[in-house]
Amino acid sequence: MIFLVPARAGSKRLPGKNTRMFCGLPLWMWSIMTACRVATDADIIIASSDDFSILESTWGMQRSADLCKDGTLTSEVVADVWLRFQMHDALCLLQPTSPTRSDSLVRMMLAHGGSCRSVTNGEPNGQCYVYRREMTMADVETERGHDIDTLEQFEAAERHMMERFK
Amino acid sequence: MTNDKETIRLLKAEIHDLQQSSIDHMDDLNLRAIVGIAVREAINRSSTIAEAARMLGIDRGTLYDHMRKLGIEARLRCVPVA
Numbered sequence: 306m307i308f309l310v311p312a313r314a315g316s317k318r319l320p321g322k323n324t325r326m327f328c329g330l331p332l333w334m335w336s337i338m339t340a341c342r343v344a345t346d347a348d349i350i351i352a353s354s355d356d357f358s359i360l361e362s363t364w365g366m367q368r369s370a371d372l373c374k375d376g377t378l379t380s381e382v383v384a385d386v387w388l389r390f391q392m393h394d395a396l397c398l399l400q401p402t403s404p405t406r407s408d409s410l411v412r413m414m415l416a417h418g419g420s421c422r423s424v425t426n427g428e429p430n431g432q433c434y435v436y437r438r439e440m441t442m443a444d445v446e447t448e449r450g451h452d453i454d455t456l457e458q459f460e461a462a463e464r465h466m467m468e469r470f471k
Numbered sequence: 472m473t474n475d476k477e478t479i480r481l482l483k484a485e486i487h488d489l490q491q492s493s494i495d496h497m498d499d500l501n502l503r504a505i506v507g508i509a510v511r512e513a514i515n516r517s518s519t520i521a522e523a524a525r526m527l528g529i530d531r532g533t534l535y536d537h538m539r540k541l542g543i544e545a546r547l548r549c550v551p552v553a
Contacts, residue, residue, distance in 0.1 A: 324528075328502055328506070329502070329506045329537065330506060330509065330527060330528070330529065331528045331529065333528065334509075334527060334528045334529075337528070338505075338509055352528075358528065358530075359528060361525060362525050362526070362527075362528040363522075363525050363526045364526075364528070466502065467502055
């Protein structure tokens, strides 16, 4: 299993969003920590990025400039990583913008056995995607979590995290 | 007064306990403990402060700051550097 945290440097609404400190650690690091808690020794954990501070970390993997544009689809980044690690038959995508997701949600998604994505009321909520070789993507209904795109959402998620674990 | 060897043994036991906690009882922990586990695990798995900082995606200054707040600065000095 590949655990992928896509964390490019550019962010229009909230510049530096992925590397912004969230409850004491960079936002992207919270998804890495989730991966570390649920991964086995055979799994690999990657932060695909063009940000120097992320690339300098233990988890950083250089993403080509073509895949760092505003219009780049997440599926293109997933395909790029999967091509580089073809020996793995599954990939778990953990977006840095959902730092409050629970470990149990990711474990449940992995236990599903097929390709699946977390949804709330039928709409993808961005918390977790599991890609396997088969193309059919099932929906796994979960509670809506925080999806950070603006400063207000960032601060709301941080307040929620502090409240949850105070 | 404990010697360095005993201090290392106690530190390893504490880290082991924290690691078990991080796996099974995450929801029972507070935010400080979660960050503390991450910092301790990074230090435990690294041979230098710079390496631990890279594991956490932060600079050494921020890591030292966390260590000071978590009260693990003095203990680290007892851990032999590979």
